[in-house]
Amino acid sequence: MNKPAAPAEDGEDFNPAPTRPFDLGFSHRERKDGSLEVLREGRQAALLRGNRAMAxxxxxxxxSFEQGQQAMAKITGNYKRGNEGQAARHPRRTG
Structure with a gap:
């Protein structure tokens, strides 16, 4: 059974449904210590510090919004999903 997502810090309820065409479900939160928390559908996916957080x-x-979503996907490793392994083993690729 899935637990409902916790409300955001500012009191607003978290809405996991994408609201923009390129929304991959990522958001971020800056911490007081200067680190950057990357969230995916309201759950922590990565915690960045130092130069990576600043970049x-x-x-x-x-x-743009799309560039931000793509950057957070790359940082968390949720960038390539799907049939990459199948495509690599396809007869056209094995020569």
Whole structure:
């Protein structure tokens, strides 16, 4: 049985349904200690510190929404999913 997502810190309820065309379900939260928490559907997917946190924050603050979603997906390892293994073993690829 799945637990409902906890409300966000600002009191608003978390809505896991994507609201934008390129929404991959990622969000972020800056901590007081300067680290950056990357969330996927309301759950922590990564915790970044130092240069990695600053680099991702730069992308999130200067890039488009889609670029931010892609950057957070790459950082957390949730970037490539699906048939990559099957495609590598396809007869056309094995020559």
């Amino acid at each position: 991702l924050l730069h992308i999130l603050n200067t890039g």
